Amino acid sequence: xxxxxxxxxxxxxxxxxxxxxxxxxxxxxxxxxxxxxxxxxxxxxxxxxxxxxxxxxxxxxxxxxxxxxxxxxxxxxxxxxxxxxxxxxxxxxxxxxxxxxxxxxxxxxxxxxxxxxxxxxxxxxxxxxxxxxxxxxxxxxxxxxxxxxxxxxxxxxxxxxxxxxxxxxxxxxxxxxxxxxxxx
Amino acid sequence: xxxxxxxxxxxxxxxxxxxxxxxxxxxxxxxxxxxxxxxxxxxxxxxxxxxxxxxxxxxxxxxxxxxxxxxxxxxxxxxxxxxxxxxxxxxxxxxxxxxxxxxxxxxxx
Numbered sequence: 001x002x003x004x005x006x007x008x009x010x011x012x013x014x015x016x017x018x019x020x021x022x023x024x025x026x027x028x029x030x031x032x033x034x035x036x037x038x039x040x041x042x043x044x045x046x047x048x049x050x051x052x053x054x055x056x057x058x059x060x061x062x063x064x065x066x067x068x069x070x071x072x073x074x075x076x077x078x079x080x081x082x083x084x085x086x087x088x089x090x091x092x093x094x095x096x097x098x099x100x101x102x103x104x105x106x107x108x109x110x111x112x113x114x115x116x117x118x119x120x121x122x123x124x125x126x127x128x129x130x131x132x133x134x135x136x137x138x139x140x141x142x143x144x145x146x147x148x149x150x151x152x153x154x155x156x157x158x159x160x161x162x163x164x165x166x167x168x169x170x171x172x173x174x175x176x177x178x179x180x181x182x183x184x
Numbered sequence: 185x186x187x188x189x190x191x192x193x194x195x196x197x198x199x200x201x202x203x204x205x206x207x208x209x210x211x212x213x214x215x216x217x218x219x220x221x222x223x224x225x226x227x228x229x230x231x232x233x234x235x236x237x238x239x240x241x242x243x244x245x246x247x248x249x250x251x252x253x254x255x256x257x258x259x260x261x262x263x264x265x266x267x268x269x270x271x272x273x274x275x276x277x278x279x280x281x282x283x284x285x286x287x288x289x290x291x292x293x
Contacts, residue, residue, distance in 0.1 A: 094240060139270040140267055140270045140271065140272050142270040144270060165269075165270070167293070168268055168269075168271035168273070168293065169268060169292065169293065170224070170268060170271075170292055170293060171273070171291045171292070171293050172271050173272050173273055173274055173275050175272075175274075175275040176275075177263065177275065178263065178277060180234045180235065180236070181232055181233075181234055181235060181263040181277075182235065183235065184235060
């Protein structure tokens with residue numbers, strides 16, 4: 001079995017199957033066990049509410065279709081619910097006299113290569129989606145600004161970085177980082 | 185008999201050869217204004233090893249004379265970068281097995 005969640009779906013479908021078959025069986029049984037006096041199914045009265053003894057069996061039969069059909073509907077959409085495994089990245093920073101030293105972990109990034117270009121970084125919000133992202137603006141390995149991003153209404157989140165830089169005193173180099181030294 | 189001695193000698197010399205190829209050394213340099221020839225202080229100097237390497241990235245700053253020094257650096261290839269804050273001013277690959285000192289001129293805007 002590729003995805004362990006499929007076991008849960010099969011169990012749900014099996015429970016629905018038991019409810020449907022059990023309901024049918026109960027309905028069939030109640031056709032036999034009717035009230036001997038009136039020759040009708042037993043009727044129970046709870047104040048203004050009354051129902052016949054075969055109604056619960058009928059309800060069981062009808063409701064059983066929900067867990068029976070639901071897994072087949074959801075199995076086709078299983079890929080929309082990514083399997084999340086939380087692991088810890090652990091370690092110690094190299095010897096430094098600067099504290100606190102902060103460690104971030106990221107899987108996505110986007111680069112802006114020209115003046116006026118925009119960036120777009122797709123990030124997941126898992127579970128309740130109330131996590132807050134720290135968005136870092138990094139140039140030449142220097143963190144220029146940090147902003148936060150939170151999912152408020154399921155819409156794209158605009159990030160506005162504060163302008164921080166004064167022009168450099170010296171001419172900058174156009175020499176690119178050789179492939180052997182580029183981050184993977 | 186002579187062949188055995190020769191093979192043994194080669195095997196015994198291998199660690200010495202590898203130790204030499206990875207020997208640590210000092211690497212110094214100076215960053216200066218190309219026009220005034222004066223050293224530029226407070227520039228960030230970074231020695232970045234190739235991505236495939238396990239060597240650490242080394243960082244330092246120029247002093248008031250524009251000089252910098254890295255002690256006990258592996259004799260390997262590094263990408264030498266000089267930056268003023270986030271602005272990269274100089275970027276060049278250096279082989280520290282051949283280069284021990286470097287003069288780096290930078291130009292004003």
